[in-house]
Amino acid sequence: MEVKRVFLIVLDSAGVGWAPDAERFGDVGSDTFGSCVRSGKLHVPNMERMGLYRIQGTSFEKSGISGTALAPAEKKATEMNEAEAGRFDGGADFGKEEKSAAVTGCFGKLREQSAGKDTTMGHWEIAGVISPKPMPTFPHGFPKELLDEFAARTGRGVICNEVGSGTEMIRRYGEEQMRTGKWIVYTSADSVFQIAAHEEVIPLEELYAGCRTARELLTGDYAVGRVIARPYVGKAPDFTRTVNRHDFSLEPPRDTMLDMLKSSGRDVIGVGKIYDIFAGRGLTKTFPNEGNEKNMDVAIRLLDEDFHGLCFVNLVDFDMIYGHRRNVEGYTEALNAFDRRLDEFLPKMQDSDVLMITADHGCDPGFTGTDHTREYVPILCCGKPVKNGVDLGIRGSYADIAATVCRMLGTEYCGDGESFLEQIR
Template identity: 35%
Template sequence: MKRVFILVLDSLGIGYTKDSHLFYDEGSNTLNHIAEFCYKEKANFGRRGSLFIPNLTSLGLGLAAEAASGHFPLGLNKNTKIIANYGYASPISFGKDTISGHWEIAGVPVLYDWHYFKDKKYSFPNKILNEIVNINSLSGYLGNCHSSGTSIISDLGEDHIKTKKPIFYTSSDSVFQIACHEDYFGLDSLYSLCKVSRNIFNKSKYNVARVIARPFSGQNNKNYIRNSMNRKDFSVKPHDITVMKKLLIEKQGQVVGIGKISDIYNNYGITYSVKADGICDIFNKTINEIKIAPNNSIVFANFVDFDSLWGHRRNVAGYARDLEYFDYLLPKILSLIKDNDLLIITSDHGCDPTWIGFNHTRECIPILIYSNRKKNNYLGHSNTFSDIAQTLAYYFNLSDMKYGKNILF
């Protein structure tokens, strides 16, 4: 029986890439800077002392970080016995966003530019905005700027509730985000607005990667809460066949997307999706799917909180705390790995919580592969995240992917 379980620790970069200067990210290093802050006791909020992730360290995370950046993370135990295969990868996709990273992991690097809305104050073109307003019979809109989600909801939430005007905003990623109150605007109305907006962008000259529904609740700016469980990404379909789709076609296999995985791939190559929110919920639902996963299957989970709650908000202590919690839970999955199974722990980009601004950082990612039969090997430096997909193609005996190389067998 052949099964693969992929856990993406969203934004856990391990060192800036050679081309990071093009993104103004030279010097960024998500894991090492978190470890440094913890070691120097600058992250003693809800936790204390050096970063304590012994299970991830035993899988080779610290050594992968050292290989990628030249520095072993401060406070981690370098003498830990390694029980997995470990290495690191650089991206060849043009962007440092979620879709580019995930698609490249699946064997489909994004070798073209998305459209980015670079104007900070008046971000979106009037023609697009007018079309969205007219088709949806809106009285107008709020925002139309760069912002973090928590900030713009705090600033404009009360106006939104009074006027029912949706809040439009973006970031350095290729995204058109719409924030609306679940009760006063309605979740179904928000999803409908996003679908229409997605179709409008699809027909336009603007190659926008994602339209994102950002629902929130609460009565005023002191208690607004973004409801991550009901967030939904309306993405474009991958431009080429992913390793998941190959598994479905060539082996009649099964692919389960947990969290936002299905949205990232626009449900392409996904058998079914499991909604989950938060480290514990995503972890428990991943465990449930591992227990029932059949032959020729992939269970694919994204742990988004590292990125959305801590990386973008530049919260080192929160990031460290959730890394330690994930590490604490990890043995529950390790105990379920059978002889022919592969457990892959990786990331999609960086989001250094010590870095300037609130955007992603251009970084290398770890590739940790745990197997009961093949372990304790240094996998080296992968020149593309797609080495993961090519390795899976070999493992499942699929036709070759266009990009990447087999790094395990």
């Protein structure tokens, strides 16, 4: 069956257990989905029916139903015969819980090959481009000469220049920022230059202009993956960050899935942070980030639109609001809330639609620290054009998604990945 539309939804940071190279990142034992499962409050019947709990080698794999786990992490998917795999039925009953439902999707997990664990590298790899070199980080803050130049170009001074949680930086420096009008500049373990400002002190457009200035300065040895605007509101000690965050990313070093689909005449629609992550490249239409719920509103509305191509959705709240703040209960409820939105999404899918659900890295809310975690990510697929119950095993790269999506949509592009289309159609 021909595929006309692919909806690719990234649950930002929803990893499924530490990767083989997690020790290099200090992340052995991290397990984002596992922490939520162990909370006892995770209720995701739609993803369960798509095969979530059958993913090999996870802490939450249900014994006796998923076969023998593959030994090497890089080993490709297990084979299934046509007779062993049914097809997605769709329909209004799909989103309703059943006591013992058969698997109505394809499932597996992906290992990241890029040399980092941040949003930019994760999404680029999903889109077909592996990043072999890490982006620069600044564990002791940014050099004085860089911040002096930034201050001179923007006409505002800089305070903070520390490494840590954004909420903590705003708590500690928010009042001083409001009093002086200076920028709060800080970073984290990721390759980021973050700028926080109170919306009533520095208007959003000036904050965004300051970020563009920083992006121009941050080249060469200073070429961080993202400059991030971090606006906040309120009064001390109850400052809160707003949804007006905006990321200013480096451009991908070469063509991605988005570029190739667009050049072949397909529609490429970005929802949420996708425009920011790819610096606007390869998109034919974009909808800004407004949080998980509103981003899903957009995705569900797009089911009613006539387009031919890819709808690429990022849901950042998992990472930004719950993962970095190590809030297991909040993360778990966010996953539950997303699964409830699938009750609306799945029955509206057309016969030629495919849904893919994945993640870009981990950010285990039950782990130590506040940083991202080096983990495998899930891949769940469903739709009438694909089989039911196919175990994709443990895939060698996130880039396998790009190779598969492009083949589905009739574009000859594999990037750095290998397509699994033949196994699922």
